[in-house]
Amino acid sequence: MPIIVKDYQWSETDEKMFVQVPLKGVKQSKADIFCTEEFVKVSFPPFLFEALLFAPIDDEKSTATIRDGSVTFNLLKKEPVMWSQLLSIHSDDKSFVLKKKQEAIEYAQKKSEDIAKRKSSAKEENKKYSLKEMMKLEEADRDRIEQIKVSERNRAMDEFTRWKEEKKVEAELEKMQLLEENKVKKLEENKENESCKISEIFVDDNSDVVDGCRIIELQEDPPLQKANDATEKPMAAVNHDLKQEVDKKKSKVKRQGAGPRQRGKISVNFTPRVFPTPQRESKAVEEDEWLQKQADARKQHAIDDPDLAQHEKDPAWLKDKGGQLFASGDYMAAINAFNLAIRIQPRMPILFLNRAACHLKLRNLYKCAEDCSTSLDLMVPKVAANAKGRLKAHLRRAAAFCDLELYVEALQDYEAALKIEPKNEKLIEDADKIRTVIQSSTG
Amino acid sequence: MEKPQIISHMEKSVNYTLYDCKWIPRSAKFVTIGSHPRGTGALHVYEISHRDLIQLKVYETPTSLKCGTFAASSLQSRHLATGDFKGQLYVWDLENGKPVYQCDAHPEIINAIDGVGGMGVGEGAPELVTGSRDGAVKVWDVRQRDAPVACMEPEDGEDRRDCWTVAFGDAYNSEERCVCAGYDNGDVKMFDLRNMSVKWETNIKNGVCSVEFDRKDISMNKLVASSLEGKFRVFDVRTHNSKTGFASLEEKAHKSTVWLVKHLPQNRDIFMTTGGSGSLSLWKYDYPVKRVKVEDGVKTGVAGSLQYLQNATLSTQPVCGMDWSPDKLGLAVCVAFDQALRVIIVTKLNRI
Numbered sequence: 001m002p003i004i005v006k007d008y009q010w011s012e013t014d015e016k017m018f019v020q021v022p023l024k025g026v027k028q029s030k031a032d033i034f035c036t037e038e039f040v041k042v043s044f045p046p047f048l049f050e051a052l053l054f055a056p057i058d059d060e061k062s063t064a065t066i067r068d069g070s071v072t073f074n075l076l077k078k079e080p081v082m083w084s085q086l087l088s089i090h091s092d093d094k095s096f097v098l099k100k101k102q103e104a105i106e107y108a109q110k111k112s113e114d115i116a117k118r119k120s121s122a123k124e125e126n127k128k129y130s131l132k133e134m135m136k137l138e139e140a141d142r143d144r145i146e147q148i149k150v151s152e153r154n155r156a157m158d159e160f161t162r163w164k165e166e167k168k169v170e171a172e173l174e175k176m177q178l179l180e181e182n183k184v185k186k187l188e189e190n191k192e193n194e195s196c197k198i199s200e201i202f203v204d205d206n207s208d209v210v211d212g213c214r215i216i217e218l219q220e221d222p223p224l225q226k227a228n229d230a231t232e233k234p235m236a237a238v239n240h241d242l243k244q245e246v247d248k249k250k251s252k253v254k255r256q257g258a259g260p261r262q263r264g265k266i267s268v269n270f271t272p273r274v275f276p277t278p279q280r281e282s283k284a285v286e287e288d289e290w291l292q293k294q295a296d297a298r299k300q301h302a303i304d305d306p307d308l309a310q311h312e313k314d315p316a317w318l319k320d321k322g323g324q325l326f327a328s329g330d331y332m333a334a335i336n337a338f339n340l341a342i343r344i345q346p347r348m349p350i351l352f353l354n355r356a357a358c359h360l361k362l363r364n365l366y367k368c369a370e371d372c373s374t375s376l377d378l379m380v381p382k383v384a385a386n387a388k389g390r391l392k393a394h395l396r397r398a399a400a401f402c403d404l405e406l407y408v409e410a411l412q413d414y415e416a417a418l419k420i421e422p423k424n425e426k427l428i429e430d431a432d433k434i435r436t437v438i439q440s441s442t443g
Numbered sequence: 444m445e446k447p448q449i450i451s452h453m454e455k456s457v458n459y460t461l462y463d464c465k466w467i468p469r470s471a472k473f474v475t476i477g478s479h480p481r482g483t484g485a486l487h488v489y490e491i492s493h494r495d496l497i498q499l500k501v502y503e504t505p506t507s508l509k510c511g512t513f514a515a516s517s518l519q520s521r522h523l524a525t526g527d528f529k530g531q532l533y534v535w536d537l538e539n540g541k542p543v544y545q546c547d548a549h550p551e552i553i554n555a556i557d558g559v560g561g562m563g564v565g566e567g568a569p570e571l572v573t574g575s576r577d578g579a580v581k582v583w584d585v586r587q588r589d590a591p592v593a594c595m596e597p598e599d600g601e602d603r604r605d606c607w608t609v610a611f612g613d614a615y616n617s618e619e620r621c622v623c624a625g626y627d628n629g630d631v632k633m634f635d636l637r638n639m640s641v642k643w644e645t646n647i648k649n650g651v652c653s654v655e656f657d658r659k660d661i662s663m664n665k666l667v668a669s670s671l672e673g674k675f676r677v678f679d680v681r682t683h684n685s686k687t688g689f690a691s692l693e694e695k696a697h698k699s700t701v702w703l704v705k706h707l708p709q710n711r712d713i714f715m716t717t718g719g720s721g722s723l724s725l726w727k728y729d730y731p732v733k734r735v736k737v738e739d740g741v742k743t744g745v746a747g748s749l750q751y752l753q754n755a756t757l758s759t760q761p762v763c764g765m766d767w768s769p770d771k772l773g774l775a776v777c778v779a780f781d782q783a784l785r786v787i788i789v790t791k792l793n794r795i
Contacts, residue, residue: 264639
């Protein structure tokens with residue numbers, strides 16, 4: 001409970017009210033002053049001074065100073081009337097006082113809210129203003145640049161129009177000049193028709209086209225018979241061209257037209273383009289097809305043969321086993337292994353290829369050719385990925401055909417193999433050998 | 444604002460597909476080459492006057508046209524040579540729209556055409572070169588009918604790659620000529636027409652959209668080849684090393700296909716590249732301190748450096764045709780696949 005301070009002093013004039021509240025030793029900074037129109041309070045714990053005033057004061061113009069250990073209020077009265085007492089009449093009525101206090105507090109609160117609002121709105125205004133100013137500046141800058149650009153453009157266009165006019169004038173002048181000269185020359189010609197000699201006239205080889213490639217020299221030569229001879233033949237053909245040529249002043253030598261060059265051909269070859277290929281040439285579709293096929297082929301068929309162990313049903317193992325047997329020379333057993341593998345994975349081309357090799361060794365040539373054909377059919381989207389396999393298939397089948405003396409078919413297989421690998425020299429040699437055999441047998 | 448500025452001065456929308464545009468020399472006119480949706484070709488001649496483009500002439504040709512050049516015709520006649528979608532080579536007289544020369548050059552579309560020896564520039568016979576999708580590059584002389592003067596193609600049965608671009612160069616006297624061709628697998632081949640041989644070839648990994656020498660009528664100096672994947676390469680072709688070929692420097696631009704490289708006629712070290720994103724970039728090549736270095740008695744070229752001068756985005760579609768005006772510095776016309784042709788001015792080029 002704060003201690004109410006009662007030993008304050010007050011005095012007044014018509015307009016002002018002075019109240020002095022001693023701070024009783026409490027630090028000045030701890031004093032909290034609250035003042036509204038009708039209510040004044042100083043709280044300096046543990047002391048408290050509050051007073052409900054006799055009449056309202058103008059709290060905006062009133063001041064309070066903390067000095068010399070006391071708070072001095074300098075209150076400006078709203079009505080310049082002598083009060084003769086500080087506290088209001090109702091000060092004894094505690095509830096009244098309380099109510100007034102509440103009102104005062106609310107009033108003060110509202111006021112401070114108002115002030116805050118006004119401050120913030122003022123800030124907003126300032127911000128907007130500064131933004132507008134900045135925008136104006138930037139706008140001005142941009143306009144300036146635009147102006148410069150437009151003026152440059154105008155200048156360039158004016159220059160251009162001027163240049164065009166100049167050209168036009170020049171062209172006109174030239175035309176006038178040419179007309180003048182033409183007239184003059186015509187007169188001269190008519191006068192000197194007999195005495196003018198056309199000495200050297202070079203005519204171009206392919207001269208059906210009248211396209212100004214001549215040199216004409218006009219010379220004045222005393223002997224007239226020569227003139228007559230010379231003028232007779234070419235005169236007719238050249239006459240109308242002469243008019244054109246003669247238009248130039250005096251004897252200007254026109255540029256000798258160069259004859260067209262000799263025909264020639266240059267062979268070109270292009271750098272091969274492996275990857276990336278342009279979209280229109282890409283084999284992406286086929287490669288995807290091939291991958292899909294491979295994936296399908298790997299699907300295995302289950303076989304229930306009680307004699308076989310689990311690992312013996314694995315086609316990869318079987319393939320390796322077959323390879324081992326082939327290497328050791330046991331071709332029948334190898335074939336068995338491959339047969340079993342094919343039963344499980346019927347669409348793996350490599351199994352057919354290997355079985356074909358076995359058949360070739362056993363001289364089952366038809367079976368070998370069959371197996372090669374099957375494997376080729378399985379490697380149908382012809383992509384780089386299965387090139388090696390196809391090559392092997394073609395070569396094995398060719399070998400089988402050779403042994404069967406079906407040389408034409410063998411040659412076909414060699415050609416196919418060469419398409420896959422055109423640079424392989426052994427292939428080229430073998431193909432040539434077969435060709436000679438065919439020719440010697442048919443020839 | 445000291446850099447050159449690329450200013451789009453005029454823009455015009457048309458109702459046919461534009462493939463190429465060329466200035467008519469010695470005039471303020473240009474011709475656009477394109478095709479109508481109905482499969483016929485379009486040749487429109489425009490003139491620039493004050494603020495407007497005036498359409499002077501409109502011609503329709505039997506098949507869609509792809510490319511054209513004035514470079515092989517004389518200054519008096521100014522005939523336009525074009526290649527079309529059926530592989531035919533026509534030379535048109537633009538005064539009356541009639542063909543002066545016609546031949547079946549290739550069985551497939553002619554992708555690129557170039558000319559040399561006309562326009563009062565250079566010496567020697569005026570010739571045209573065409574590159575086609577059938578992989579052949581053929582050189583034509585208008586005075587010879589029906590058969591090319593030189594033919595560069597693979598043997599029968601060999602792989603064929605589309606030829607996407609051709610360019611003449613090294614035509615410094617009446618005998619020397621060089622043709623450079625770029626293909627869709629990245630091959631760049633240079634053919635010597637005097638010796639009828641392949642002078643040099645290389646592969647720049649991505650399809651070559653455009654090759655150009657910096658000047659046709661001087662001894663070979665620089666060659667720029669632009670390609671897919673936003674790259675282009677500048678070769679210094681003055682010095683040839685038998686082992687390493689030509690020195691080159693590679694640059695990335697546009698973040699999309701670099702469709703064209705066009706050198707400024709008035710300054711051979713400045714060129715513009717056009718991109719598939721509809722942008723134009725202006726570049727300057729700076730020569731190195733020493734252009735040739737000698738190692739073990741063998742000379743090799745040294746590539747210089749590129750300066751990126753300016754960039755402008757004019758369109759959203761690839762800029763497929765561009766031509767600098769040979770008469771006015773900085774004036775150019777370009778066409779894009781958004782069926783719009785634009786006249787642009789590049790300022791301050793005389794101060795670089």
